[in-house]
Amino acid sequence: MDVMHARCCGLDVHKATVVACVLTGEAGGRVRKEVRTFGTMTGDLRQLATWLAEEQVTHVGMESTGVYWKPVYTMLEGQFELVVANAQHVKAIPGKKTDRKDAEWLADLLRHGLMPRSFIPPTAQQQVRELTRYRMSLTQEHAAEANRLQKVLEGANIKLASVASDILGVSCRAMLQAMIAGEEDPAVLAGLAKGRMEKKRAELVRALEGRLQAHHRFLLAEQLRHLEALEAGIERVGQEIEERLRPFEAQMALADSIPGIAQDTAQVLAAEVGVDMSRFPSGDHLASWAGMCPGNNESAGRRHSGKTRKGSPWLRSALVQAAWGAAHTKDTYLAAEYARLVGRRGKKRALVAVGHSILLMYHAVLSQKQPYHELGGNYFDERAKETTRNRLVHRLEKLGFIVTLESQEPPPLPAAA
Secondary structure, eight states: OOOSEEEEEEEOOOOEEEEEEEEEOTTSSOOOOEEEEESSHHHHHHHHHHHHHTTTEEEEEEEEOTTHHHHHHHHHTTBBBBEEOHHHHHHHTTOOOOOHHHHHHHHHHHHHHOOOOOOOHHHHHHHHHHHHHHHHHHHHHHEEEEEEEHHHHHHOOGGGEEEESHHHHHHHHHHHHHHHOOOHHHHHTTTTTGGGGGGGGHHHHHHSSSSSOHHHHHHHHHHHHHHHHHHHHHHHHHHHHHTTTTTGHHHHHHHHTTOOOOHHHHHHHHTTTTTOOOGSSHHHHHHHHHOOOOOOEEEEOOOOOOOOOOHOOOHHHHHHHHHHHTTTTSHHHHHHHHHHHHHHHHHHHHHHHHHHHHHHHHHHHHHHTTOOOOOOTTTHHHEEEEHHHHHHHHHHHHOOOOOOOOOOOOOOOOOOO
């Protein structure tokens, strides 16, 4: 095989140690190999960088193992050409696996140009990515704590969720605070309803009659405090994300023009994918990288399961959430796409398909620097007009109707003044 890099190094990164294998030597000549082990403290990584510089190494390759590769990458960035590879793509031969052999294997792959490079976003994007992921974790924790609060209410036979759609709304929070303070009269609690909840006071009186005990009040007080702290944290993180993405307000506005994408979703897409679409040759390349398209699995001329491969769970979650919102819009292309798929493919597959379309649209609007152009909910019928007409006529005839079709003439133009 051709030698692509004459002086390279493979790193086997662990939590406490980094095993480095340096290979030097021109093609056709003798290859010199040296293996050393370093710690992962900052001082140890500086020693690693100094040694690599002394060996005149030009390229360094490593696996993306958890989060342990990140400080190594940060320390060596700017000094060497770094290649980070998916561990699944550079597996060593089974039965011959040690830390030393792993480092040698990675160095050999890198030397011959056989280590596929993973996409590592710029530092600023990595920072926003950490913030958006943390906000999503806080949001998930908030939902879990709200479910625990609901469980306490059900244990006390308080059926507030059967009447109110949001037990953390303004009215319900006032009722919960009153319960914690010791109020037990259902009529008094129902009197705290505000806005549209006032029309449900009779139902609230019945729902708020339960057996709330001292330990229930203690749990509700702790859970409400936890929820308020989480909400304050989510708000602070959201402000930090918004401030860091302020230079990209134009790109955020373009993304927000796509049905289903709200501000939070646009921020997640900017953090996970970025706003520079030049690194992805096409929308299909982006969808493949994100794991939002069917996989290829064919053998002996037969296609097997085409399930999507694993991509970023944070990106998939945001796209599916956006797809769910787009599926419930009126007279839009995405809602029509969901409706034509959900019946025969199921809800989950339909949402992934709509999420795939949203990702393609995101690539298109940022590449072309033009807002989203709505195709309309009738797009699929117009694209196959004759097929749609024949199908609907056939269905009516099966119901016993005699169908006569007459083409609708376009309305006349107004007369000139």
